[in-house]
Amino acid sequence: MAKKKASHIKHVFTQLITDVFEKSGNKPLNYKQVAAKLNLKDAESRESILDVLKVETNKGLFQQVDAGKYQLKELxxxxxxxxxxxxxxxxxxxxxxxxxxxxxxxxxxxxxxxxxxxxxxxxxxxxxxxxxxxxxxxxxxRAKMEFTGIVKISERFAFFIPDDKKMLRDIFIPLDDLNGAQHGEKAIAKITDWPEDAKNPIGQITRVLGKQGENNTEMNAILAEYGFPLQFPDDVEEEANAIPEEISAEEISKRRDFREVLTFTIDPVDAKDFDDAISFKYLDNGNYEVGIHIADVSHYVKPDSALDKEAYARGTSVYLVDRVIPMLPERLSNGVCSLRPKEDKLCFAAVFELDNEANVVEQWFGKTIIHSDRRFSYEEAQEVIEGTSQEYYNEIHKLNALAYKLRDRKFKHGAISFESTEVKFKLDDAGKPIGVYVKERKDAHKLIEDFMLLANRKVAEFIAKKGKGKNKYTFVYRAHDAPNEQTLNSFALFAARFGYKINTKSDKEIARSLNHLMEDVEGKKEQNVLTQLAIRSMAKAIYTTKKSSHYGLAFDFYTHFTSPIRRYPDVMVHRLLELYLADGKSANEEHYEALSLYSSQMEKKAADAERASIKYKQAEFLEDNIGREYNGIISGVTEWGMYVEIIENKCEGMIRLKDISDDFYVLDEKNYCIIGQRKKKKYQLGDEVRILVKKVDLSKRQIDFTLVQNGTVKDEWDF
Incomplete structure (x- = not known):
């Protein structure tokens, strides 16, 4: 410990001396002049300065330019x-x-x-x-001090090998700090010390996750890797459990009562957190009243409570392949707040009077109470739309017709339709993937989406137009910038290889041609590659208090209001909307901008965790198919290899350049291809190739392919 302290003091002293030279413009100075500038007059300090100058000169930090005079080797x-x-x-x-x-x-x-x-x-x-x-x-x-990884134990010491590919140092674990971890187990380790002269940090095991390769172990490891807690703290659970389910007559009296109006939810068949419901009523004037009722989370989760702090820290629910890690405890997410059928529930609503062309004639925002008549799955609602079920047939058909008009208007105004295929795994009881299928998005999905978009847009518009300039109201918007021109031009050149033209003259032309592309490419082999590349060419959507448009949706104002059970920004939006409906003063912009920035970061982490779980399940699925051949599409190219997506099951792996033996291949980044230096053979993004599953590394979530016959499958393309 004394050695470490002395080393730290020496480091700080070296910095102080270096600062003197920096501030003096790197003029040559002797040790006495340095001491004077540091206001050190005693002989011992002067000697220490001289020692540092001599030692650091040998190391190359300083150079001696004259007798006894030094300067920094480089300013x-x-x-x-x-x-x-x-x-x-x-x-x-x-x-x-x-x-x-x-x-x-x-x-x-x-x-x-x-x-x-x-x-x-x-x-x-x-x-x-x-x-x-x-x-x-x-x-x-420090960005993070805790890591997931594998414990390796010998007789006298233990090491921890982190999963994080960018954590290049193993962590030394004293045997007394293993906390029950066994050799080869997956665990979480925390760095506790890192002596300056040590190559590796020292740490302790904080949690044993279990046996490597087991589904529960690996899913928990992914959550921990991305910083999501594996359970709720006791005080948060206690606070959630203390919330009563009963709704008082006093609370009901403050709200607009929709319990006698037809109301239903449409969600995935396995959903438990129903945070949005739609009410529908025919009006005497021939118009329609459509209410978008959202779970009133902010009524139960109060600012600065333990629940609120935990929800903010998580930022979002996380959706892994086999589980949902909720932002709120189950008591709220699946119980008190969830808009379950045949139960009175508190909501925050956007209620619209729509004419037959889906124009908004009147709008109202405020607190409601509902009683959902029916919980539809997407499949059940689709049966009504397709006429194989008659339940609420007229109402759902009218909502679907209005949704179509909202959708058409959105695209006419320049919105972009990205319909990438969503792959789902069939899992056995142990969580092991036994099959892969593509999830279809039908009218029932789009109906809900279009009415949620309407609510989000109108809430944002209402606040944005409430005050301007210095009188503007602080609000949390969902912003999406126009794409970078250079990136978009590169994508347009690539799309042209497949016969698709992207007009980049104006935002509307870009949107129109991208939508044509999305329609034309649907169901074709190149759909996923082109869709993913188009999405990558777009800017990323973020949360911000700055008033800005949503390019992808072609909305001047947009927010997230409709999912407060699973997104913290929606909770913020509810609180701000309630404040302004009560004529409250504008909230602190700096505070909400910081919350918005953090929310954007947590959203990205959740998306990364979801992708990691998909990569793990892809690797697990192909582990039983090593040696099997498939047709695939080249989905990415890098300087060390090319990624290939298998057409049949959408699993993605890599062919390493070193494994292509017929030539020496290098990356041509500009043309999205790798090219052989002697024979000039090209493998380009979008090419179909025949691959063999060579190797699977579950711990790294890596899949390696090799080319079959080193050739591109050309006969199925028509350029």
């Missing part, structure tokens, strides 16, 4: 930023200043910085023609 400047690790142990620092370029840091100059950490770095003076390089001098904030 440095300071920056702060986030670490983005590479596979070779080096990193790029992404500066907080968006106008600065990324700074390269060699492995030996990273100190103990890990991927995602916020750090302070020295930036060396740039040599002509070379990129900027730097050195980490301080870790300001």
């Amino acid at each position: 440095k400047t300071f920056l702060t930023g986030r670490v983005a690790m590479t596979s070779d142990g080096s990193a790029f620092i992404i500066p907080d200043d968006e106008f600065e370029n990324d700074i390269y840091v060699a492995p030996r100059k990273l100190r103990t910085a890990l991927n995602g950490d916020k750090v302070k770095i020295y930036v060396f003076a740039k040599s002509k023609g070379k990129r900027k390089e730097g050195e980490v001098i301080e870790i300001l904030e």
